[in-house]
Structures are given as C-alpha cells and as structure tokens.
Amino acid sequence: MMSIHVKMAWRNIWRNPRRTVLTVSAIAFACLVLIFMLSFQFGSYETMINAAVKIQTGHFKIQHKQFQENHNIRKTIVHPDAVAGILDKTPGIAAYTFRSRAFSIVSSEDRTYGALVIGIDPDKESRTSTLPDLIREGEYLSQTDTDKALIGRLLARNLKVTTGDEVTLLGQGRDGSVAAAVVTIKGIYSSGQDDFDRAGLHIPLAYFQQVYTMSGQVHNVVAIVQSLDRVAEIKQQVQARVQTLETGNSLIVRDWSKIMPGLKQAISMDLVSGLIFWLLLIIVVAFSILNTFLMAVFERTREFGVMMAIGTAPSRLMKILLTESLFMTVVGMGAGIVLGIFVTLYFQTRGIDIGGAGELLNQYGITGRIYPKLSVLSTAIGPAMVFVITFLAALYPAVKVRRLNPVEAMYFA
Amino acid sequence: MHCQLAWRNIWRNPRRTAVILTAIIIGVWTMLMVTALMRGVSNGMVKNAVSTLTGEIQIHAQGYRSDPVIEHSMTDIQTVENTLTDVLPEKAVYAFRIRVNAIASNARHSGGLTLVGIVPDTESQVSFIGPEAMRAGRYLDETDKNGILIGEATANKFDTEVGKKLVLMSQDTADEMASRAFRITGIYTAEMSSTEKQFAFVHMDTARDMLKLPDGISEVCILLPDGENLDRTASELRASLGEGFAVHTWREILSAITAYLELFDGFMMLWYVVTFIAMGFGIINTTLMSVFERMREFGVLKALGMKPWWIVRGVLTESVFLLLLGSAAGDLLSIVTVGVLAATGIDLSSLAAGAEFAGLSRIIYPSLTVTDVGMANLVVCLLGVVVCVYPAVKAARFTPVEAMAHT
Numbered sequence: 083m084m085s086i087h088v089k090m091a092w093r094n095i096w097r098n099p100r101r102t103v104l105t106v107s108a109i110a111f112a113c114l115v116l117i118f119m120l121s122f123q124f125g126s127y128e129t130m131i132n133a134a135v136k137i138q139t140g141h142f143k144i145q146h147k148q149f150q151e152n153h154n155i156r157k158t159i160v161h162p163d164a165v166a167g168i169l170d171k172t173p174g175i176a177a178y179t180f181r182s183r184a185f186s187i188v189s190s191e192d193r194t195y196g197a198l199v200i201g202i203d204p205d206k207e208s209r210t211s212t213l214p215d216l217i218r219e220g221e222y223l224s225q226t227d228t229d230k231a232l233i234g235r236l237l238a239r240n241l242k243v244t245t246g247d248e249v250t251l252l253g254q255g256r257d258g259s260v261a262a263a264v265v266t267i268k269g270i271y272s273s274g275q276d277d278f279d280r281a282g283l284h285i286p287l288a289y290f291q292q293v294y295t296m297s298g299q300v301h302n303v304v305a306i307v308q309s310l311d312r313v314a315e316i317k318q319q320v321q322a323r324v325q326t327l328e329t330g331n332s333l334i335v336r337d338w339s340k341i342m343p344g345l346k347q348a349i350s351m352d353l354v355s356g357l358i359f360w361l362l363l364i365i366v367v368a369f370s371i372l373n374t375f376l377m378a379v380f381e382r383t384r385e386f387g388v389m390m391a392i393g394t395a396p397s398r399l400m401k402i403l404l405t406e407s408l409f410m411t412v413v414g415m416g417a418g419i420v421l422g423i424f425v426t427l428y429f430q431t432r433g434i435d436i437g438g439a440g441e442l443l444n445q446y447g448i449t450g451r452i453y454p455k456l457s458v459l460s461t462a463i464g465p466a467m468v469f470v471i472t473f474l475a476a477l478y479p480a481v482k483v484r485r486l487n488p489v490e491a492m493y494f495a
Numbered sequence: 496m497h498c499q500l501a502w503r504n505i506w507r508n509p510r511r512t513a514v515i516l517t518a519i520i521i522g523v524w525t526m527l528m529v530t531a532l533m534r535g536v537s538n539g540m541v542k543n544a545v546s547t548l549t550g551e552i553q554i555h556a557q558g559y560r561s562d563p564v565i566e567h568s569m570t571d572i573q574t575v576e577n578t579l580t581d582v583l584p585e586k587a588v589y590a591f592r593i594r595v596n597a598i599a600s601n602a603r604h605s606g607g608l609t610l611v612g613i614v615p616d617t618e619s620q621v622s623f624i625g626p627e628a629m630r631a632g633r634y635l636d637e638t639d640k641n642g643i644l645i646g647e648a649t650a651n652k653f654d655t656e657v658g659k660k661l662v663l664m665s666q667d668t669a670d671e672m673a674s675r676a677f678r679i680t681g682i683y684t685a686e687m688s689s690t691e692k693q694f695a696f697v698h699m700d701t702a703r704d705m706l707k708l709p710d711g712i713s714e715v716c717i718l719l720p721d722g723e724n725l726d727r728t729a730s731e732l733r734a735s736l737g738e739g740f741a742v743h744t745w746r747e748i749l750s751a752i753t754a755y756l757e758l759f760d761g762f763m764m765l766w767y768v769v770t771f772i773a774m775g776f777g778i779i780n781t782t783l784m785s786v787f788e789r790m791r792e793f794g795v796l797k798a799l800g801m802k803p804w805w806i807v808r809g810v811l812t813e814s815v816f817l818l819l820l821g822s823a824a825g826d827l828l829s830i831v832t833v834g835v836l837a838a839t840g841i842d843l844s845s846l847a848a849g850a851e852f853a854g855l856s857r858i859i860y861p862s863l864t865v866t867d868v869g870m871a872n873l874v875v876c877l878l879g880v881v882v883c884v885y886p887a888v889k890a891a892r893f894t895p896v897e898a899m900a901h902t
Binding site: 115152185187192194195197351358362371372373376377378 | 510511514515517518521522525528529532561562563564596597598603604605606607652654664665666670672766769770772773774775776777778779780781783784788843
C-alpha cells in the first residue's frame with residue numbers, strides 16, 4: 083500500500099510533464115556521460131597497463147632483492163628452474179619467461195654505443211611479451227639460434243646496421259671477466275616507445291649465459307597472469323612459495339606498479355583529474371536541477387499556502403517535495419544507467435579509433451583503438467555522485483517551504 | 496524598443512533571473528576552470544621541455560637529428576654566427592653546444608648518457624642548467640677543464656659525489672674510442688629525473704679536445720624574446736643558412752607535445768558542449784516556466800495585435816541578455832579564480848613520478864587565453880539562444896483567447 087504522500091508526489095511530478103521530462107533528462111544525461119567516461123578511463127588504463135607489461139615488465143617479476151637498485155650483474159636468481167616449478171604449479175599464470183641483462187659497449191663497423199644486452203628464451207618470450215610481433219625487418223629468434231640478435235629500430239639507426247650485419251658486444255661477465263662476442267643482427271623491432279627502441283638488443287638466453295659466464299643463472303623471471311584483476315592475489319601466493327626455496331630469502335616479487343611506479347601514479351593522477359572534471363560537471367547538473375526545483379516551488383507557492391491552510395504540516399509538505407525530487411532522480415538515474423550501459427557496451431565491442439593522437443599515445447604503449455571497459459565500479463560511481471548532489475540540491479527548496487506563511491503564500495500571485 | 500522591453504522583463508522577477516544567472520555563471524566557470532587547468536598543464540609541459548635543452552629553435556648540421564654523432568658537426572661557425580646576428584631579434588639569446596652519446600663508468604657502475612659540451616656563461620641563459628640548478632658543488636666556469644656536472648639521479652645510480660672521478664667514453668672524429676677521466680664539479684637537479692639521468696655537462700673546450708674536433712659544434716640552441724615570431728624567424732634562418740644546415744622549431748622537435756596540444760583543442764570543445772548540455776536543461780526549463788507563467792500577458796499582447804515573430808524576438812532577446820550577463824559574470828569569476836590559483840600554482844610534488852611519466856611539471860600554473868574565454872562564451876551564448884527558441888516559439892503559439900482565459 084502506497085502511502086498518501088508518495089502517491090501525491092508521483093502525481094505532482096506529472097502535473098507538468100514537460101518540466102519533469104527536462105529535469106529527468108538532465109539527470110539521465112549526467113549519468114550517461116559519467117558512466118561512459120569512467121568506463122573509457124578504466125578501459126584506457128587497462129590498455130596502457132597491458133601494453134606496457136607485454137612489452138617489457140610483465141605483470142610481475144621475480145628477481146634478486148638488490149637487483150632493481152643498480153642492476154648489478156652479480157645479483158641473480160641462482161636456481162631459475164625451482165622458480166619455474168613454483169610458477170607451473172600456481173593457477174592463474176598465463177605465461178612466464180627468463181631474462182638476463184647486462185650493460186655493454188656495442189660497436190658496429192663505424193659506430194659505438196652503450197646499450198643493454200638482454201638474454202631471452204625465444205619460445206617462452208613469445209608467449210610472455212609482444213616482442214615477436216614487433217619485428218619490422220628480418221625475423222624473430224628461433225630456439226636453436228646462438229650468436230644472433232634482435233635490435234631496436236633507433237639503436238639500429240644509431241649504429242647504422244641492418245639485418246645481416248655484425249655487431250661486437252663488450253661487457254663484464256658475472257665473474258668479473260671480460261665478456262665479448264660478435265653477433266649477427268637477425269631482426270629489427272619497433273615498439274613505438276622511443277625509450278625501448280633505443281635501449282638495447284636481445285640475444286638468446288643460453289648464448290647470453292655463456293658469454294656473460296652466468297652458469298645457468300638469470301636476473302629476472304617475468305610472468306603474465308590471466309587477468310589484471312588477479313595480479314595482487316597471485317603475486318602474494320608466488321611470494322609466499324618463493325620464500326620456501328633454498329635461496330628464497332634473497333628473492334623478491336615485484337608487480338608492475340612497483341616496477342613502473344610512474345605508470346601507476348600517472349593513472350591515479352589521471353583518475354583524480356578525471357574525477358575533478360566529472361565533479362564539476364555534476365555541479366553544473368546540480369544547478370540545473372536546483373534551478374528547476376526552486377522554480378517549481380516558487381510557482382506553487384499558492385498551492386502550498388492552501389495546503390498549509392487546510393492543515394498540512396510543514397514536515398509533510400517537505401516530505402512530499404523530497405519524494406518528488408527522489409522520483410525524478412531515480413527515474414533519471416535509471417534511464418541514464420540503461421543508456422550509459424548501452425552506449426558503453428556499443429563502444430566496448432567496436433572500440434574507439436584514436437587515429438589523431440597516435441604518436442602521442444604510442445609512447446604510452448597504446449596503439450590503434452581504445453576499448454572502454456564497463457564494470458560495476460564505473461557504472462556505480464557516476465550515478466552515486468549524481469544521487470548525492472541532486473538530493474542536496476532538492477533539500478534547499480524543501481527546507482525553504484517549511485518557512486512559508488499560509489496567508490502570505492495564498493496571496494502570492 | 497524591444498531591447499528595453501526585454502531588459503525590463505527580466506527584472507520583473509529578480510529571483511528567477513538570479514537563479515538562471517547562477518546556473519550560467521557556474522556553467523561558464525566550470526568550462527573555464529577545466530580549460531585553465533589543462534592550459535596550465537600544457538604550458539608547463541612546453542616550458543619544461545623547452546628549458547630542458549630544447550630551446551625554441553635548434554640548428555644542426557644536416558643529418559645530425561637522425562644520427563647524432565660527432566661527424567655530423569657544423570664546422571663553419573663563423574657563417575652560423577654571422578647569420579644569427581643578422582636574423583635574430585635583438586633580445587634573442589643563443590648557445591653553442593657539442594652533444595654526443597657517451598658511456599660513463601666508475602668503479603661501481605657503467606651506463607650510457609649524453610655528453611654535452613657547453614660554454615658555461617651562455618648556456619645558463621638558454622637552458623635550466625646554471626648556478627641555481629646546482630644541488631651540490633658548483634657550476635662550471637672557464638677554468639674547469641676537467642670538471643663535469645651530473646644530475647642527482649646519475650649521482651645516485653653511480654653511487655658517487657662531488658670531487659669523485661667519472662670516466663667518459665665516446666667516439667671521436669677519427670672514429671676511435673676517446674676516453675677521458677673527469678672530476679665531478681657539481682651535481683644538478685632538474686624538473687624531471689629523466690633529465691638528471693640523461694645529461695652530463697662539460698666545458699666546450701674539453702669536449703672538443705676529447706673528441707678531436709678543433710672548432711666545430713653539434714647544436715645551436717636559440718631562445719626568442721617571449722617566443723615571438725617563431726615560425727618566421729625559423730624560416731629566415733633556414734633561408735639564409737642554406738644547404739647543409741637543418742633548422743627546427745620546438746614544435747617539430749617535441750612532436751609528442753605538439754600532438755597533445757592539437758588534441759587539447761578538440762577536447763576543450765567537447766568539454767564545452769558537454770557542460771553546456773548539462774546546463775542547457777536548466778536554462779530551457781526556467782525559460783519555459785517563465786513563458787508559461789506569462790501566458791496571459793502574451794495572450795493580451797497578441798490580442799492587441801502583436802505579431803508572433805515579435806514575441807519570439809522578445810523572448811529571445813531576454814535570453815540573450817541573461818546569457819550575456821551570465822557569461823560576463825562567469826568570465827570575471829573564472830579570471831579571479833585562475834589569478835588566485837596561478838599566484839601559488841598547484842603542487843603535484845606528491846605525485847612526482849606520475850607527473851613525470853605523463854611529462855608534466857611538478858607545479859601547475861593554471862592559465863587562460865583570450866581564445867579560450869571567447870570560445871566558451873561563444874558556445875554558451877550560441878547554444879543558449881538555440882535552446883531558447885523552443886520556449887520562444889511556444890510563447891508565440893498561445894492563442895489569445897486560450898491564453899487570456901488561463902489564470
């Protein structure tokens with residue numbers, strides 16, 4: 083059984099359908115925009131994170147505790163196979179690979195540069211990172227290659243080398259000895275991220291271990307998990323199990339947010355600035371709504387005077403007004419949520435072309451299209467903010483009505 | 496006369512006028528605040544990048560930009576210097592540099608960086624490096640033939656400090672590996688730690704000596720007074736230097752930032768329209784209500800023989816007054832707010848790594864251009880009038896009899 087003031091409120095708002103429709107549209111519009119934009123932001127973060135982790139860092143990395151500080155070649159994982167055993171047994175891990183790296187002097191026939199030499203396991207790497215897809219010239223490494231290398235586009239240009247040319251590597255091995263090798267360029271990769279394309283060259287891990295006297299040890303175990311949402315949980319499991327290994331105490335598991343704190347902070351900064359934008363937008367909507375509520379109350383002053391004169395308590399009047407605004411908000415939110423979900427899902431399947439911003443976004447690892455990602459959170463935040471603010475906007479006229487004097491109100495023209 | 500009528504009409508119900516004006520003011524303020532923040536962000540990015548080492552115009556030997564090595568140096572410095580004196584406006588400043596990739600190493604560590612040979616006095620006029628950027632030690636002077644300046648991040652990475660040695664290796668003009676030991680004279684800090692990691696500065700003469708380059712330079716970096724006539728100056732330089740030289744403005748060098756700036760204008764327009772729609776609902780609603788309230792009045796006017804078009808014009812003129820008033824007040828409020836915020840700047844230091852990843856400076860100074868304000872007002876007034884056509888037409892459609900019967 084609907085109470086009388088609910089019924090009155092419902093009928094009141096349809097006394098002037100035009101106004102109600104406009105107010106409801108304003109609320110629906112705000113919800114629609116917020117749902118879409120938040121989903122868009124979340125979607126682009128996921129694209130950024132996945133692009134960044136797939137090029138280099140992985141969702142998480144296992145390495146020696148002190149390796150991150152200055153990449154000392156002696157801080158290694160002594161038993162990579164034991165770590166691999168753990169990862170094999172952990173559910174939710176999509177792929178993992180081993181990597182080693184050493185800073186070396188790289189010389190071509192007429193140029194010399196300092197660069198990073200990275201040892202990769204060709205097969206495992208292709209499951210973990212996008213490196214094989216980035217080859218623009220020549221071919222990716224095969225499992226049986228030894229003295230072959232992949233090189234970044236910019237480094238290749240600086241060294242003036244192309245596929246088939248030889249380069250000399252000169253560095254320091256793990257045992258302090260001189261590490262030297264001549265490798266043939268087999269492929270040139272280009273990721274669009276200048277830093278990555280300038281940084282170094284990749285050689286097969288086994289060959290790296292031989293040249294840099296690694297005796298089977300590696301620097302990083304890089305893992306990709308099946309879903310970004312589960313990174314923290316899986317990281318913790320792996321961390322706990324790694325501790326039980328013989329050399330486990332010297333190892334640490336770092337997730338992408340620790341490896342690339344800049345990315346993590348950039349995302350939270352973008353989120354905060356996004357929230358400021360949307361909050362401002364909601365304030366505009368709130369004024370639009372306050373506007374309507376206030377005008378409605380002014381217009382109906384006479385009616386309120388009559389109601390009070392025949393004995394309606396001011397608190398009841400206030401209740402009716404608040405219920406009216408609640409109805410409009412709920413209807414508007416409902417419509418906005420449905421439309422928002424609809425629009426977002428449409429773009430989620432089609433993607434949004436970001437052609438114009440290509441070069442800029444390449445640096446963040448975003449290529450081609452951005453896909454908004456609808457989630458409970460992105461659907462809930464916007465409408466919740468709209469609800470709170472419209473409620474506050476409705477409170478003012480509702481409180482004002484309590485102070486009406488019946489006699490004056492009835493004379494109000 | 497209808498202007499006078501409209502003006503008086505809007506003040507017949509001051510309360511309603513106040514409500515509608517508030518909505519417009521808040522709308523305009525919101526539009527402009529967001530633009531001012533983003534403008535501040537992009538100005539910071541540009542300023543940061545320009546002062547890092549880019550300058551506003553750079554001159555290199557042909558081929559240096561795609562292959563930055565010592566053999567792509569400009570050797571005919573006299574020509575360059577003469578052209579610069581001829582073409583540049585009086586207050587422009589410029590500096591010569593040698594800039595090559597090098598490998599630095601000490602007992603603990605080795606890594607790649609960019610070796611920049613500078614003339615200490617002129618360099619501090621065009622870029623951030625100078626006595627004020629020093630965190631420890633001191634800036635280079637004419638006598639420091641073996642001194643080197645490194646960034647704080649590099650110092651941390653190499654675990655070193657002022658007074659210690661650092662060995663640098665690079666390819667010289669004879670294609671040999673030249674190496675030389677330097678003593679760290681000073682450690683500088685920069686807006687971004689990537690700058691600190693990348694650049695090490697030595698005296699120009701030392702760099703020439705080490706790289707066996709008797710009189711060449713790699714780069715000229717130019718700052719114009721207030722950045723004026725950027726493109727014109729660049730093309731004049733291009734014309735008078737002729738073949739063998741490459742002249743680039745910062746817009747060409749910092750292509751990612753230029754792309755961002757282009758994106759920015761599109762985003763701003765989108766934001767204006769979205770905000771307007773949110774505010775437009777309120778404007779239509781209030782105008783509609785005012786029209787309905789005055790139904791009787793419109794009926795009487797029509798009965799007296801006023802043409803429907805006059806009524807439309809009347810209502811629209813009222814809206815235009817409201818929109819203009821609201822925009823003007825909104826502009827004023829925004830300018831004051833931006834002024835207050837710009838005085839101190841908005842500090843992002845707590846998110847420094849993120850700011851750096853996104854290429855922002857640590858402090859953002861919001862700012863507005865005349866175009867931004869103009870665009871926002873244009874959108875508000877133009878679309879405002881468009882949405883008010885509906886209530887205006889509604890008013891013109893009331894039939895006299897019906898309208899006068901309405902109470």
